[in-house]
Amino acid sequence: MPVPLSREKIAATAIRLADAHGLDGLSLRKIAKELGVGPMRLYDYVINKSELLDLMVDVVYARIAEVGQRSGWRDTVLAIAHATRDAALDHEWFSDVLGGRPHLGPHALAVGEATAAALSAAPGVRDIDDLQRAVGALNAFIIGSVRREVTERRTARSTGTDEAAFQASLGPYLTRMLKTGRYPTVARLVIDGAHLNAEETFNHNLTTILDGMTRQRPT
Amino acid sequence: MPVPLSREKIAATAIRLADAHGLDGLSLRKIAKELGVGPMRLYDYVINKSELLDLMVDVVYARIAEVGQRSGWRDTVLAIAHATRDAALDHEWFSDVLGGRPHLGPHALAVGEATAAALSAAPGVRDIDDLQRAVGALNAFIIGSVRREVTERRTARSTGTDEAAFQASLGPYLTRMLKTGRYPTVARLVIDGAHLNAEETFNHNLTTILDGMTRQRPT
DNA sequence: GTATTGGTGGATACACCGTACGGTAGCGGG
DNA sequence: CCCGCTACCGTACGGTGTATCCACCAATAC
Numbered sequence: 454m455p456v457p458l459s460r461e462k463i464a465a466t467a468i469r470l471a472d473a474h475g476l477d478g479l480s481l482r483k484i485a486k487e488l489g490v491g492p493m494r495l496y497d498y499v500i501n502k503s504e505l506l507d508l509m510v511d512v513v514y515a516r517i518a519e520v521g522q523r524s525g526w527r528d529t530v531l532a533i534a535h536a537t538r539d540a541a542l543d544h545e546w547f548s549d550v551l552g553g554r555p556h557l558g559p560h561a562l563a564v565g566e567a568t569a570a571a572l573s574a575a576p577g578v579r580d581i582d583d584l585q586r587a588v589g590a591l592n593a594f595i596i597g598s599v600r601r602e603v604t605e606r607r608t609a610r611s612t613g614t615d616e617a618a619f620q621a622s623l624g625p626y627l628t629r630m631l632k633t634g635r636y637p638t639v640a641r642l643v644i645d646g647a648h649l650n651a652e653e654t655f656n657h658n659l660t661t662i663l664d665g666m667t668r669q670r671p672t
Numbered sequence: 673m674p675v676p677l678s679r680e681k682i683a684a685t686a687i688r689l690a691d692a693h694g695l696d697g698l699s700l701r702k703i704a705k706e707l708g709v710g711p712m713r714l715y716d717y718v719i720n721k722s723e724l725l726d727l728m729v730d731v732v733y734a735r736i737a738e739v740g741q742r743s744g745w746r747d748t749v750l751a752i753a754h755a756t757r758d759a760a761l762d763h764e765w766f767s768d769v770l771g772g773r774p775h776l777g778p779h780a781l782a783v784g785e786a787t788a789a790a791l792s793a794a795p796g797v798r799d800i801d802d803l804q805r806a807v808g809a810l811n812a813f814i815i816g817s818v819r820r821e822v823t824e825r826r827t828a829r830s831t832g833t834d835e836a837a838f839q840a841s842l843g844p845y846l847t848r849m850l851k852t853g854r855y856p857t858v859a860r861l862v863i864d865g866a867h868l869n870a871e872e873t874f875n876h877n878l879t880t881i882l883d884g885m886t887r888q889r890p891t
Numbered sequence: 892g893t894a895t896t897g898g899t900g901g902a903t904a905c906a907c908c909g910t911a912c913g914g915t916a917g918c919g920g921g
Numbered sequence: 922c923c924c925g926c927t928a929c930c931g932t933a934c935g936g937t938g939t940a941t942c943c944a945c946c947a948a949t950a951c
Contacts, residue, residue: 480937491901493939502938552819553768555827557846562855569857581864588861590813590877593820597812600771608774627776636781638788638803646804658809658885665884666877699908710930712910721909 458488460498464508468544471509476546481505506550511558513540513547518563527663529571533564534595534659538652541599548603552596568592577667587666594662598655677707679717683727687763690728695765700724725769730777732759732766737782746882748790752783753814753878757871760818767822771815787811796886806885813881817874 466487471479481502485492499505517536523529541548556565565588572578572587631640685706690698700721704711718724736755742748760767775784784807791797791806850859 481939482937493902493941494900496939497900549772552816553823555823557849559849562849562858566855566858569861573857581860582868584857585861585868586873586877589817589820589873590880593813593816593877594809594881595816596819597771597814597816598808600815601808601812604772604774630776630778630781636785638792639781639785641800642788642804642807645800649801649804654805654808658805658812661809661884662813662881665880665887668884700910701908712912712930712932715910716929 458490458494458498460508463488463495463498463505464512467505468509468512471546472544476549479546507554507558510547510550510554510556511560513544514556514558514560514564516540518560518567522567526571526574529567530575530591530663531656531659533568533571534591535652535656537564537595538599538602538655541603542606545603545607548599551599552592575663575667590662590666594659598658602651602655677709677713677717679727682707682714682717682724683731686724687728687731690765691763695768698765726773726777729766729769729773729775730779732763733775733777733779733783735759737779737786741786745790745793748786749794749810749882750875750878752787752790753810754871754875756783756814757818757821757874760822761825764822764826767818770818771811794882794886809881809885813878817877821870821874 463484467479467484470483470487481495482492485495488494495505499508517533517540520532520536523532541551556562568591569584569588572591573584575587578584578587627643630636631643682703686698686703689702689706700714701711704714707713714724718727736752736759739751739755742751760770775781787810788803788807791810792803794806797803797806846862849855850862
């Protein structure tokens with residue numbers, strides 16, 4: 454009644470709900486109720502739930518695209534990668550769809566364009582085949598990293614971070630598994646390795662990959 | 673009646689159905705019907721659907737683990753990576769859960785152990801922090817690559833591979849977008865770049881990343 | 892002024908989902 | 922022989938996305 458509803462408003466409240474209760478807790482009925490409207494009203498603005506998801510995704514990409522162009526190709530790539538990671542940490546559901554559907558919204562395309570343009574200016578990227586591989590590798594790394602990190606954060610939150618709660622929840626099974634001695638290296642990683650800073654690790658690996666793929670290869 | 677049902681049998685038919693109709697098309701009711709049983713019978717073997725998913729995932733990891741140990745660390749890593757990719761191409765739903773939940777089944781742990789053990793023998797991986805980063809980078813790349821490839825394959829299948837069908841389905845929107853001139857680099861990639869062999873690209877990028885992260889860095 | 896039309900918003904309905912629950916039938920022990 | 926227990930199973934509930942129909946109301950035609 455006050456404001457007549459719109460795709461933007463629907464996407465915004467959908468994002469709010471998804472942030473709060475996850476993608477599984479998101480339903481058209483709840484969105485409609487939040488907007489004080491019957492469920493079927495949403496279908497005047499959106500074809501189906503999948504299109505609504507695309508809408509939400511592109512809103513997030515809009516925020517990522519805001520980082521804009523930096524001075525050098527490398528700074529641009531780093532900025533986009535970190536912005537993507539930040540966005541996924543703010544909207545964990547974003548990591549659930551990352552890489553799972555084609556991102557064709559205008560802002561997603563803008564981010565893709567900025568990334569590709571930056572990489573095409575990198576040394577070692579000589580022709581379009583190089584560029585395609587570089588874009589693929591970079592995006593693959595970002596998608597995988599962000600997914601892993603969000604998943605880790607979720608399990609950490611659900612089990613509790615401290616040693617005791619961890620031992621109590623996954624422990625009965627996982628510690629038994631590790632005690633078998635069949636997974637010594639994994640055991641060492643689990644026991645010794647929880648203290649690494651996530652952003653630092655992300656940045657470190659990102660740097661390594663950029664270095665690796667922009668190095669001149671023997672033709 | 674004939675064979676009294678078991679976790680393995682349930683997982684097997686669940687995998688068959690998921691292969692055929694995707695993860696969205698998978699339901700406990702359909703699995704039960706396929707087994708000639710009431711839906712609630714499954715709950716005698718499985719706590720809930722999520723545990724069934726974990727079961728399915730670990731069956732796939734069992735196949736990946738079969739590649740076993742190779743002579744050198746590098747061959748081992750390559751074999752595991754390719755086996756993971758192959759498994760995801762055989763079971764596309766696998767890519768949907770890849771990285772989206774902790775993989776704690778025995779076979780998943782075995783694969784993780786083999787990967788970590790191999791990487792710990794790589795040059796340039798000096799302490800456990802290096803190892804943790806290396807494992808993270810590698811897994812991130814694999815997860816992202818496989819997801820991307822499966823997604824591409826799905827959209828290609830749904831739109832049709834040939835130029836005409838592609839132009840007809842995504843064309844009206846995507847070609848219009850690209851015609852705006854705002855995404856010149858993406859346009860070049862889309863128009864010129866479809867012919868790269870997927871496995872080759874995967875292998876190429878994988879090699880690049882392994883080279884990058886096993887190179888000695890200045891302390 | 893009245894009848895008709897068009898379009899808009901809502902309620903209802905359907906098919907399906909995961910899963911909680913209550914009953915029943917078969918079987919071992921007293 | 923009867924009782925109690927256990928293992929199984931059908932039914933039912935609350936939820937989902939979405940198609941369809943219906944009631945209302947404004948504006949037009951006569």
